[in-house]
Amino acid sequence: MGQRREVDLATFFEDKSDIFKIPRVYKNRDALSGNFIPDELPHREEELRRIAQYLSYAIAGNTPPNLLILGSTGTGKTVTVKKVIKELKNYAGGMVETLYTVVGRTQQQTLIFLGQQMGVRLPARRGFDENWRKFKNSIDGDKKVIVVLDEIDKILPSCDLLYYLTRQQNICLVGISNKIGVMEMIKDKRVISSFNPIKIVFKRYNSSQLADILRYRASMAFCNGVLDDGVINYVASLAAKSGGDARYALDLLAFSGDIAISEGRSKITVDIVRKAMNEVEIEYIRKSISDLTDPQKILLAIVVASNENLSPSAVYNICKKVMLSYCGRDLTSWRLSEYMSELDLLGFVRIIKKGRGKGKGFSWYVQLDMSRDVILDIVREELNKMDIDFEHVVKLVKLAKGG
Numbered sequence: 001m002g003q004r005r006e007v008d009l010a011t012f013f014e015d016k017s018d019i020f021k022i023p024r025v026y027k028n029r030d031a032l033s034g035n036f037i038p039d040e041l042p043h044r045e046e047e048l049r050r051i052a053q054y055l056s057y058a059i060a061g062n063t064p065p066n067l068l069i070l071g072s073t074g075t076g077k078t079v080t081v082k083k084v085i086k087e088l089k090n091y092a093g094g095m096v097e098t099l100y101t102v103v104g105r106t107q108q109q110t111l112i113f114l115g116q117q118m119g120v121r122l123p124a125r126r127g128f129d130e131n132w133r134k135f136k137n138s139i140d141g142d143k144k145v146i147v148v149l150d151e152i153d154k155i156l157p158s159c160d161l162l163y164y165l166t167r168q169q170n171i172c173l174v175g176i177s178n179k180i181g182v183m184e185m186i187k188d189k190r191v192i193s194s195f196n197p198i199k200i201v202f203k204r205y206n207s208s209q210l211a212d213i214l215r216y217r218a219s220m221a222f223c224n225g226v227l228d229d230g231v232i233n234y235v236a237s238l239a240a241k242s243g244g245d246a247r248y249a250l251d252l253l254a255f256s257g258d259i260a261i262s263e264g265r266s267k268i269t270v271d272i273v274r275k276a277m278n279e280v281e282i283e284y285i286r287k288s289i290s291d292l293t294d295p296q297k298i299l300l301a302i303v304v305a306s307n308e309n310l311s312p313s314a315v316y317n318i319c320k321k322v323m324l325s326y327c328g329r330d331l332t333s334w335r336l337s338e339y340m341s342e343l344d345l346l347g348f349v350r351i352i353k354k355g356r357g358k359g360k361g362f363s364w365y366v367q368l369d370m371s372r373d374v375i376l377d378i379v380r381e382e383l384n385k386m387d388i389d390f391e392h393v394v395k396l397v398k399l400a401k402g403g
């Protein structure tokens with residue numbers, strides 16, 4: 001079978017009508033995607049059962065307790081909650097209202113997303129309180145409503161939305177976060193007491209659990225015999241080392257499949273997985289850069305452009321100039337330094353102290369903490385999306401260094 005496909009490929013470029021004839025690797029590539037909700041969730045049966053138990057109170061007409069689902073990235077939080085919600089919808093029909101959204105950049109945006117699911121349009125230019133009233137009125141007061149806010153930490157410390165939601169008698173709020181300390185990010189005392197969630201912690205998967213998950217998803221995604229022996233275990237051990245992240249493992253498999261196809265092969269080998277690692281890494285960096293705030297993207301671009309010789313305050317000054325000329329507003333050095341510390345925490349930059357020579361004290365510098373080659377193009381692209389020319393940033397940096 002595999003042989004015949006290779007013969008097809010040999011004639012690939014001669015017969016233009018054959019351009020879509022590629023090695024048969026995938027049965028259903030979607031089965032590897034993050035949005036796919038599989039029938040089974042190996043090693044999450046217990047968590048699934050607990051969440052289902054609490055949410056099932058709604059079927060009997062009781063408001064379920066608020067929940068907070070915690071655990072690091074790729075531990076199956078989102079897929080497990082989505083699965084319970086899906087089953088609940090099937091089971092309870094219209095008796096229970098369920099809303100799910102990944103939070104937006106602001107509470108207003110998040111409320112708009114929730115409104116969309118209720119079929120109400122909440123204009124962004126209206127005040128938050130007015131939109132809240134409209135949203136509240138759209139909810140049937142006799143029905144139990146389960147509101148899932150995924151990545152809930154992203155709207156904190158703003159708390160009005162959480163306060164309003166948790167104050168409604170018929171709403172159960174389910175928060176999901178990969179920040180274990182998310183409750184400490186809530187500063188509003190009223191919310192701390194009205195949210196007061198039951199916490200359910202998802203542990204990181206170990207290598208053998210990841211292998212079980214991969215085997216199951218791979219059996220849906222790939223044609224028989226595509227995966228070489230050892231590939232699943234290899235991918236599982238890589239993912240276990242990088243934090244037990246199932247998404248990373250699945251992405252690695254999908255990229256490997258794509259590479260196999262692009263090389264005209266119908267088998268995925270450990271060698272192909274090694275090649276895929278690089279691409280996945282770059283994809284992850286791309287995603288984490290695009291998740292940054294606009295000022296953070298500018299700060300990062302300045303550090304990339306500066307080749308590591310600027311003090312934090314010089315970086316902030318350049319950032320203010322860029323912001324002023326491109327969006328007409330800037331931020332205080334204090335805010336920028338908070339943003340910079342976060343870039344440090346995320347592993348993009350390092351703020352370091354260097355001695356100026358014996359007895360001359362020291363200075364602070366900002367250093368790039370990852371390969372410049374890898375992120376240069378990504379940063380340039382992100383700035384482009386904001387209508388900022390990277391070369392302009394380079395010029396400003398040169399100017400600052402010269403001065």
Ligand code: ADP
Nearest residue numbers: 033034041042073074075076077078079246247
């Ligand atoms: P989190 O929300 O914790 O970051 P996700 O729920 O998005 O993680 O899971 C990441 C990926 O791994 C998704 O594609 C998901 O379907 C898959 N996944 C996670 N846990 C399991 C599991 N136990 N069984 C099958 N697939 C899983």
Ligand code: MG
Nearest residue numbers: 077078079150
């Ligand atoms: Mg998630």
